[in-house]
Amino acid sequence: MGQAGSSFFWPGRDPEARGAGKTLEKARRHFMRSVDDSGFNWLVLIVAASGFFTDSYNLFASNVILPALSYVYWGEGQHETALYFNLATLVASAFGQLAFGYFADRYGRKSLYGIELIIVITSTIGLLQCSNGISETVNGLTAHTWDIDGWIFFWRIIMGIGIGAEYPLSACIAAEWSSTEARGRMLATVFFMQPLGQLCAYGAGLTTLQAFGDSKIEIDKQWRYVVGIGTLPTLLALGFRIFMPESGRYTYEVLRTTPLQKIEPTGTRHDDSDASTRIQQPENQDEVEDQISWSKMWHFLYVEGHWADLFGTSMCWALLDFAFYGLGFSAPSTLEKLWAYGPITDDATEKSIEVKLRENMRHGIFTFSIAAIAGSIFVIAIIDWVNRKHMLTFTFSLLTIVLALAAATFDKLFQKGELRIVLIMFWNLISFLFSAGPNTLTFIIPAEVFPTKFRCTLYGFAAAFGKLGAVLVQIVILNIPSLRNDPNSSDIQYLLASYAGCMALGALCSHFFVPKVQRRSNAENTRRGCFCGTPSTPFYANIPLQELPPEQTRWRRKPKATDGEELRALPA
Template sequence: MATPHRIDDERNNISTWQKINNWLPFPFGDHPWWIDGTTRAPEEKDENPRLWRKEVINIFDHNGFDIQVFIVAASGFLTDSYSLFATNVILPLLAFLYWPTRSDRLPELYINVATLAGSVVGQLLFGWLTDRLGRRKLYGLELVLVIFATLGMSQASNGMYNNMNILSWIIFYRFFLGMGIGAEYPLSAVITAEFASTKYRARMMAAVFLMQPLGQVLAAAIGWGVLTGLMQSRGLQSLADRGFEFDQLSVEQQHQIMSTLDSVWRWVIGVGCIPALLAILWRFSVPESPRYTMDVVDDPKQAIMATKRQFPRTAQLLESVNVSSDEGDTLAPSNPRSFPTSPALGATPDPAQDNESSFWTFFFVEGNIRYLAATSICWFLLDFCFYGLGINSPRPLAALWASQIPNITVTSVLPAATTTMTIPFTHTVTFNGNIYNLTTSILANIPPPTTTITSLVAATDSSFHVPDYQNIWNPTKNMFTELSDNAKFYILTISITSLVGSGVLIWIIDFIPRKSWLVCSFLLLSIWFAILGGVLVATEFSEAHVANVVLYAFCQFLFNLGPNTLTYIIPAEIFPTRFRATCHGISAACGKLGAIVILILTEKTILNANPRALDKLLGAFSVPLAVGAFFAWIWIPELQTPPTGNARALRLPRLPNKSLELLAKGWKFANGTDQTRDPRTRLPKGENQRLGFSNKLLDTWVYLRYKGKRRVLSTAGLPGERTGTTGEPIRVGNDARGSNSQDGIEMYS
């Protein structure tokens, strides 16, 4: 039997050019666009379709971290992240150029809600279509939507004679952009999960999600770079763009300032087309998902042909290593028995056996609606907190970075009350040769005099309002300074820390139990936001405001180290192939609904000049995050098996991932207490994870009541435990051999 080490040795002998050639897309690599990897295989009778399924999964499991699949998925996700978070750069410019007198911030709310509503539609629609029509038919269409919306928005205008409304055009294009962004979530997650090996699945998906904070960094950096480059090249960075000083500039300078600022936001939006075009080219190189072909189309022979075409080198290595290890017994290359079995494969259930369940049966009869409810609720609560400050961040970040409440000089002209006066006047009249001097009076309204009053008004005064584009904490800045500060605050406070959080998770994701870490990270964020809200009350608008910035930056680090990434990964793992994209789309759509809700709720709080709105909002976020931890604890199943080795100094043991096929067995298998082994799969008929509110509540009570009293537990006959020959309690579901394979005990939270 071949081992992964022998296959790795063979793979190391590949030349550098061969490795590059395997990664390249058309027309340079081994998978040109004109070859559809899903071309029909020659009609042959499948003697045992289950063997072909094992062969497909075996090739996947020995393929390692596939760079090509990663680039295909990551490039699209990077494009969508950039386009979504570019609003933090362009919204102040749009307000300054096109609705400079408005102070209600409703146009920004309309644009953001339209984008998120489009994401909801895209996630639901494309998730469902992906399961109905296949992955490949939809993969790339969402990027066409992104390119269409990006080009359209970058050319939007009011018309030469103001016969159109640019705000309406922007909302229109942002909705379709949101559809493309939303569609990318289920598509990229499903493609990555189904093409990845069991060993590297979680790491590949975490690496794909790394593109979200990277897109945030690029949006802020490109916006800052375009602004600085255009303004400094034309010598405009120090000139006023409004007020008395602006009026003193020449007409040519005024026009140059306004046209340059108008070019900045169009460049920032338009740049998003470049990675989208490259991503479309890459996606022609990916065939239909073999798992979809096996489990939904029910054509395993077609799946193995597509898999061998997509990963020819891995298939050849597997065959050659098996032939050389068989001591002269030559095996036919097409024989599935000639392939080594991955550690997770020996007990892999046959997906075809479970393929007859309808949506209603799988979710409502078999109880898997709890999985969908858990992923949807967790994502809703996460995005409720994450997007509350993430998608419209300039003003909240300016408040965090403010060292004092500025006093703004305000000049008001107050008219006096209008008065009516009697005005006498004398005139001379001649009548019949006689001269008469007459005195007459009339009533007249005196024009009101004006009184000019100059006073200092605090920026937090409820009567003080500034236009949407201005930074309320320092409305005297010009747009160049304001946008530069926004980009600096965003990169330092949000983007870099989020990027580091995602990077750390990629490094440790195989050494921590994902379900337990999701629960713990929700709780950590809940506690941290409560602390941040309290610290903000004591230190905001003072020299100690740096503490607020550090605490908030650490919150962004925790978001991507925990729930923000894991809520993207888990829905692509725990559902069967035929419902995987639909369920991921539903879960992601619930997240965007949470983002819409928080944007509407905060429109009258954080967006107004309320000095206590920010600390109250951040402190309140601790409640939904704690609720998210609760639902993850009771309904999310374990995704990994026990460690494969002993812990070493400064290094945790690796926790192998369960196969997608094992996780797809659902709630009844994960929560089943029947430990009788199925002779077909060699698996127990249940894992006895004790999911659900009642089980978790009982286990918690037992733990608190009998903590440290193992003998009492063993004699009490408590659920989930049985007594061994030594009298010690043994968790039901343990593999008697102590195996580290998929047959073993599952982890408990």
């Protein structure tokens, strides 16, 4: 897209236009000042959030379409197939996070804007057209020209790659285009799209269900409409991405090089004095590769000690997702147990598929979605008034207590008439705390703590490590037959106890390894309010991205006398 198009939709926000004719440092300061002066920029929010919303919709649409797929193609009780479906999506998502995180640093953010959405659109169209083809029965055996299971898994894997790719791109778009004061609110609002996307998936399922009957043909239409609806917000998000210029921080800190610039010791901060060299674009991609070389990343992580930042953010995300996806991703089977008034009998399992689907979606809304949305709104409101690191540790600790209580009382509440309401309230509270704490904060903090040249790569690694936790819990569930085959099994209480242990480990990782991204505010640091622009003074001020991550003193490797000069020669 040409310069004119970008300027029309991003007035005054194009780093190329702002840097024309200026020295490197002056152009960088001028552009960064314009970004900081923009406050809470709604255009940035729309661009970042629209993509994340559509991917969240497609990810959590699994909870809507899996019961329909089981009814039409796999047969009742085929929970293994549904779990394999989830596993395929999660593994593909982890791959997308890793690959696109690296590509965004290697080739630039702009070169990837929209590619992940095109992948999602293409896979959505492919998924909703899956078919068995022509069927013919010979000697009692039915043969098909196509294997619909294979095609469903194939297109879901492709979609998973696109869904995963959106994580580092959406988070880094929001972080790098946000003003320093609005960064926390911006990232929290982008993540608000996850529970909103989940709610819309349930809403789409309920709406389409009203238009169809309960025959296999009608249900087969219903799940295809739910999947197809996901292309509409994706197309909208793609339109916004096309007109978005390159990230200013990536432009000035990676793309624009100054070959005559002095090499300074690692960790040295530049002052505001003008550079003597003019802005110069890299002549070829090898120069960009040199900026993000593996040796420099190794130096940043190992020598400077920032492996602890990566370890902390990655482990917190993995421990969170182990519990989160264990409770939420397998929602159809879990919800039936939670809402059961008494033991589930054969008569109860013979409800019409239409009734089952409607109950599942309504229960999902009242058990997970509403509480998650409330938690996200809560964290948006307080994100600037609390220390994010301390809040992450506190909410992990609180979840440890709540999950332990749920595990201890599960047997006394499960299928015990009206007492099941207490169990449902436990799930509501857990869902609220996830969104108000770890689920949102593990999305936000990795986008803040890593330098621009490695931001997407390391963010993608942390996010993929989180998906590893989600994969592990699906494997655990797959290997506990009672959870899959016995609707009256109370073995989920043992999983709840393991989730409580994960939350306790998450609190420890947060306390010891996650770095601070804020500093205490002072009297002069009066800032604008959340959205209305009214003056306010939050307790904590965001540290500018160029000052993050803070220097590691605990984990930094002490250089040997023989290699000290070599280490100092490497640029920050």
